[in-house]
Amino acid sequence: MAKKPAAKPASRAKKAAKPALSAPSDDTDFILHSLQEEFEKKKRFAASDEQMLEFYKQMLLIRRFEEKAGQLYGLGLIGGFCHLYIGQEAVAIGLQSALDGDRDSVITGYRDHGHMLAYGIDPKVIMAELTGREAGISKGKGGSMHMFSTEHKFYGGHGIVGAQVALGGGLALAHQYNEDGGLCLAYFGDGAANQGQVYETFNMAALWNLPIVFVVEDNQYAMGTASSRSSAETRFHRRGTAFRIPGMEVNGMDVLEVRAAAEVAFKHVREGKGPVLMECNTYRYRGHSMSDPAKYRTREEVQEQREQHDPIERLKKALMEGGHDEADLKTIDKDIRKVVTEAADFSESSPEPNPNELYTDVLVGEY
Amino acid sequence: MAIELKMPALSPTMEEGTLARWLKVEGDTIEPGDIIAEIETDKATMEFEAIDDGVLSKILVAEGTENVAVGTVIAHMEGEGAEEGPTPAPTPAPAAAPASKPTPMPTASAPAPVVRANDPAIPEGTSFTPTTVREALRDGMAEEMRADPRVFVMGEEVAEYEGAYKVTQGLLDEFGPKRVIDTPITEYGFAGIGSGAAMGGLRPIVEFMTFNFAMQAIDHVINSAAKTNYMSGGQMRCPIVFRGPNGAASRVGAQHSQNYGPWYASVPGLIVIAPFDASDAKGLMKAAIRSEDPVVFLENELVYGRTFDVPDLDDHILPIGKARIMREGKDATIVSYSIGVGLALEAAETLAAEGIDAEVIDLRTLRPLDKEAVLKSLAKTNRLVIAEEGWPTCSIASEITSICMEEGFDDLDAPVTRVCNEDVPLPYADNLEKLALIDAPRIVEAVKKVCYV
Numbered sequence: 001m002a003k004k005p006a007a008k009p010a011s012r013a014k015k016a017a018k019p020a021l022s023a024p025s026d027d028t029d030f031i032l033h034s035l036q037e038e039f040e041k042k043k044r045f046a047a048s049d050e051q052m053l054e055f056y057k058q059m060l061l062i063r064r065f066e067e068k069a070g071q072l073y074g075l076g077l078i079g080g081f082c083h084l085y086i087g088q089e090a091v092a093i094g095l096q097s098a099l100d101g102d103r104d105s106v107i108t109g110y111r112d113h114g115h116m117l118a119y120g121i122d123p124k125v126i127m128a129e130l131t132g133r134e135a136g137i138s139k140g141k142g143g144s145m146h147m148f149s150t151e152h153k154f155y156g157g158h159g160i161v162g163a164q165v166a167l168g169g170g171l172a173l174a175h176q177y178n179e180d181g182g183l184c185l186a187y188f189g190d191g192a193a194n195q196g197q198v199y200e201t202f203n204m205a206a207l208w209n210l211p212i213v214f215v216v217e218d219n220q221y222a223m224g225t226a227s228s229r230s231s232a233e234t235r236f237h238r239r240g241t242a243f244r245i246p247g248m249e250v251n252g253m254d255v256l257e258v259r260a261a262a263e264v265a266f267k268h269v270r271e272g273k274g275p276v277l278m279e280c281n282t283y284r285y286r287g288h289s290m291s292d293p294a295k296y297r298t299r300e301e302v303q304e305q306r307e308q309h310d311p312i313e314r315l316k317k318a319l320m321e322g323g324h325d326e327a328d329l330k331t332i333d334k335d336i337r338k339v340v341t342e343a344a345d346f347s348e349s350s351p352e353p354n355p356n357e358l359y360t361d362v363l364v365g366e367y
Numbered sequence: 368m369a370i371e372l373k374m375p376a377l378s379p380t381m382e383e384g385t386l387a388r389w390l391k392v393e394g395d396t397i398e399p400g401d402i403i404a405e406i407e408t409d410k411a412t413m414e415f416e417a418i419d420d421g422v423l424s425k426i427l428v429a430e431g432t433e434n435v436a437v438g439t440v441i442a443h444m445e446g447e448g449a450e451e452g453p454t455p456a457p458t459p460a461p462a463a464a465p466a467s468k469p470t471p472m473p474t475a476s477a478p479a480p481v482v483r484a485n486d487p488a489i490p491e492g493t494s495f496t497p498t499t500v501r502e503a504l505r506d507g508m509a510e511e512m513r514a515d516p517r518v519f520v521m522g523e524e525v526a527e528y529e530g531a532y533k534v535t536q537g538l539l540d541e542f543g544p545k546r547v548i549d550t551p552i553t554e555y556g557f558a559g560i561g562s563g564a565a566m567g568g569l570r571p572i573v574e575f576m577t578f579n580f581a582m583q584a585i586d587h588v589i590n591s592a593a594k595t596n597y598m599s600g601g602q603m604r605c606p607i608v609f610r611g612p613n614g615a616a617s618r619v620g621a622q623h624s625q626n627y628g629p630w631y632a633s634v635p636g637l638i639v640i641a642p643f644d645a646s647d648a649k650g651l652m653k654a655a656i657r658s659e660d661p662v663v664f665l666e667n668e669l670v671y672g673r674t675f676d677v678p679d680l681d682d683h684i685l686p687i688g689k690a691r692i693m694r695e696g697k698d699a700t701i702v703s704y705s706i707g708v709g710l711a712l713e714a715a716e717t718l719a720a721e722g723i724d725a726e727v728i729d730l731r732t733l734r735p736l737d738k739e740a741v742l743k744s745l746a747k748t749n750r751l752v753i754a755e756e757g758w759p760t761c762s763i764a765s766e767i768t769s770i771c772m773e774e775g776f777d778d779l780d781a782p783v784t785r786v787c788n789e790d791v792p793l794p795y796a797d798n799l800e801k802l803a804l805i806d807a808p809r810i811v812e813a814v815k816k817v818c819y820v
């Protein structure tokens with residue numbers, strides 16, 4: 001089954017006639033698997049104690065924030081669609097911790113709270129957006145699915161599945177055009193990976209050598225559809241092959257592995273070698289959004305993921321092996337809970353937007 | 368300290384649910400993340416998860432209890448005491464939760480008006496069964512699938528999940544995976560595959576999870592499905608139904624809340640249907656499936672759960688292109704379609720109490736538009752308001768206005784008036800969303816204005 005593209009002699013012979021991309025050997029498909037090989041050499045990032053603690057705090061903040069959001073939803077304070085990131089924390093933290101915050105851009109879909117928190121954006125303004133208040137990061141006009149922070153070069157927050165991939169290609173084009181040295185990190189789901197515009201973007205990104213890392217957050221389901229029921233090829237990192245985009249397959253439940261992969265991918269892109277396609281295998285513990293029939297998978301499956309693969313527990317174990325005791329970590333949790341409680345209180349007490357905000361921001365100019 | 372655990376809301380429109388199962392018993396120690404109970408509605412199941420440490424001290428609502436209102440205290444928990452500090456869990460005052468719950472659109476809970484009597488398409492003496500719009504749509508599809516083996520359904524989550532909004536409930540069971548097909552999230556692709564299958568002799572029903580996502584696919588709806596018959600000089604047909612919820616739902620924001628009625632209704636070669644009640648949903652769905660032409664069938668999420676009388680007929684099929692008088696009146700006409708009809712009827716009741724007798728017309732089909740019905744009513748009342756849950760610019764309302772100007776000018780005693788949503792992308796915030804959307808009071812106001820009172 002797992003056929004390496006390079007093993008196909010016919011295609012190799014054909015390709016050899018064309019100018020090879022950047023193959024150091026006569027393996028013309030070297031480019032496709034070279035990054036994975038580089039990554040396999042050192043699969044886990046050698047984090048300092050300080051870095052590990054930071055990752056831990058950031059992941060825990062996302063977890064607690066999302067739990068609180070779920071609770072506020074249950075109380076009717078949050079409306080519409082609300083997609084929680086619980087279980088997937090290591091992906092956003094592993095990748096975004098490796099970004100150059102001054103230059104790089106990020107774009108994702110509607111499951112976006114975690115990506116924003118990874119920037120250190122104040123949980124208060126995120127929670128206040130979820131409750132639709134004036135102090136929300138989109139002034140209450142966007143909601144959970146539509147949040148942005150141009151200050152951080154975070155470009156959303158998009159509700160249409162797959163749209164962020166092409167938009168990410170455009171952000172990458174802008175980096176290249178402006179020669180600002182930045183790259184774009186474009187996240188999308190296993191379900192989104194089937195949208196046609198994803199492949200149109202792959203082609204242009206590879207053709208034009210755009211500085212972009214495509215990240216498939218494969219949490220195994222798109223709503224109630226397991227990826228094997230929607231995708232002919234579920235090893236998503238291989239889907240760039242037709243466009244000569246190198247793939248990487250990463251355990252998205254291990255923040256250190258994600259971070260190590262990020263370093264390899266970002267280096268490649270920053271050297272001007274074009275796009276990378278990274279598949280992060282992860283799992284969402286909660287329903288797709290708050291309303292979920294929960295009939296497409298077993299409770300045991302969810303339980304197994306939580307107990308055996310939880311990214312926060314994994315790092316906690318490493319921290320304890322490194323000399324931190326339970327009490328230390330409990331204090332961190334307590335502090336984070338406090339931050340989240342304050343964010344929730346703020347989001348409840350912040351006033352609703354002024355009615356005249358209904359008509360502002362439709363257009364920029366006056367005509 | 369005691370913590371009150373309250374019945375959570377699973378969706379913005381949920382008002383009550385079933386407490387399906389307790390997964391903890393009194394006295395159990397609970398850690399954050401533990402699943403305490405399972406809550407169910409007709410659409411979804413949710414695991415109710417603990418946020419706090421503590422001990423489940425008292426269960427107040429037994430498992431299996433149905434119709435538990437959102438916000439009801441279902442159990443008490445003892446917190447782990449001072450160590451955790453004050454517990455932020457469901458501490459708001461008992462009344463706070465239901466009060467702060469975003470109320471669904473005004474129509475969602477309004478009583479269903481029963482007005483089948485004046486429908487000329489239904490024979491005298493027919494009996495009726497109360498049916499939700501959701502069931503009526505499904506029944507219409509199922510009947511046509513039984514009658515014609517060429518009919519099949521495809522779309523995202525239509526089979527195993529039984530539809531994101533449960534409209535295709537039971538279809539997989541009855542018709543199997545050959546005729547009820549789950550697609551990947553590839554609207555452009557499956558709209559094209561559906562159109563091609565129709566050209567190849569099948570009768571596809573393509574569900575868009577919502578019409579917002581059909582924008583990915585609109586090229587096939589218009590360039591492939593709508594124009595083929597004409598371009599082929601009548602040789603090649605495309606009998607397909609594109610269906611799904613359309614218009615604003617509840618606080619799902621600008622990208623998920625748009626009415627595409629005017630978009631599709633502007634395209635020659637398409638049939639566009641937008642029913643309001645369950646009888647029309649069923650009768651027109653059946654007509655759409657049988658039509659030789661491509662049909663865009665616009666449903667509305669906020670109406671799915673409403674119950675109306677559906678006639679007990681073996682083959683309840685309604686004519687495409689015919690409006691219906693929902694309420695007779697003599698002072699002014701309110702023309703509407705889809706969810707707007709409910710608002711128009713509500714407005715008519717209010718107006719009646721103030722001595723204004725409004726006629727309400729449900730267009731039902733947006734293309735071809737039943738001009739005669741509109742002009743006839745205008746000739747009777749001499750005043751006309753269009754109520755549309757959608758933007759005012761280049762709308763169905765604009766089209767009706769134009770028809771009245773061109774063909775009903777002599778009958779007009781007041782300017783034709785549009786009542787639509789505000790001309791802005793739909794905001795998320797509860798208060799702004801309410802301000803942006805059409806409601807009955809705005810229709811009342813417009814009718815009074817055209818009546819000069």
Ligand SMILES: Cc1ncc(C[n+]2csc(CCOP(=O)(O)OP(=O)(O)O)c2C)c(N)n1
Binds near residue numbers: 161219523552
């Ligand atoms: C174009 C489009 N089609 C359908 C939807 C409805 N929808 C929202 S999320 C979703 C599932 C996406 O799954 P995946 O890409 O795996 O991301 P995940 O939710 O697992 O993070 C669907 C079908 C949409 N928002 N946009």
Ligand SMILES: [Mg+2]
Binds near residue numbers: 218220
């Ligand atoms: Mg997914």
